[in-house]
Amino acid sequence: MKLALASLIALAATCANAHFTMQYIWINGVDQGQNVDIRVPPNNNPVTDVTSKDLTCNVNGLSGSGVSTATVPAGATITFEWHQHDQRTGEDAISGGHKGAVQVYVAKAPSDAASFDGQGAVWTKIYSSGLVDPSSQEWATDVVNTNGGKHSVTLPASLPAGQYLLRAEIIALHVAQSYPGAQFYIGCAQVNISGGGSASPPKIAIPGAYKSTDPGITVNIYNNLQGYTAPGGAVWSG
Numbered sequence: 001m002k003l004a005l006a007s008l009i010a011l012a013a014t015c016a017n018a019h020f021t022m023q024y025i026w027i028n029g030v031d032q033g034q035n036v037d038i039r040v041p042p043n044n045n046p047v048t049d050v051t052s053k054d055l056t057c058n059v060n061g062l063s064g065s066g067v068s069t070a071t072v073p074a075g076a077t078i079t080f081e082w083h084q085h086d087q088r089t090g091e092d093a094i095s096g097g098h099k100g101a102v103q104v105y106v107a108k109a110p111s112d113a114a115s116f117d118g119q120g121a122v123w124t125k126i127y128s129s130g131l132v133d134p135s136s137q138e139w140a141t142d143v144v145n146t147n148g149g150k151h152s153v154t155l156p157a158s159l160p161a162g163q164y165l166l167r168a169e170i171i172a173l174h175v176a177q178s179y180p181g182a183q184f185y186i187g188c189a190q191v192n193i194s195g196g197g198s199a200s201p202p203k204i205a206i207p208g209a210y211k212s213t214d215p216g217i218t219v220n221i222y223n224n225l226q227g228y229t230a231p232g233g234a235v236w237s238g
Helices: 002-015 140-146
Strands: 021-027 070-073 077-083 100-108 121-129 131-133 150-154 162-172 183-194
Touching (some): 021 070, 021 183, 077 162, 077 183, 100 140, 100 150, 140 150, 140 162
Antiparallel strands (some): 021 077, 100 121, 100 162
């Protein structure tokens, strides 16, 4: 027991300075450039308070003033790329100790994406991956690391045309046994979807939908966990 506790403490210390940010988006396989079309936070620290507006688009993320907005065709594949520092080589994209879930949401702006603060019930979940393989304890974050910090999602072609925020989220659960403990790494990109359909997808509020007592937020992942339920409800397929 003492050895296990010491291992957990050592892991937490190792992970403490291994934070990361979303630094690139790719549109149909084309790299848009570092921090292009992205609301860039002031540092790579996580958000831990699920009631904070920082949960929406990270610290200082309620405005996209000065941020460009990418043009994206309906049904496009978007790839999000994360790194610990301003580099693509020489280290894991995210620390291997940061086990957890990967999710993606979209929110349609009432006008332009740059002025949209993402508040209220406006977010639709279009991707979620958590505990990939209980037998090996492989998490979605392990897959992201294997892929050089990247994970991809196809935007539902039925989304109406217009300007949107894309919200990618990695929930690191290595110290989530009590609240606040889960670490939310959030990146928001601004896009203008052309084409599209007329769907009216289900929506949640971020913050609002996540609770400190959610089993996907306060959880011990070191006890041979065999299942995981991510916060935010079900994925909408479009």
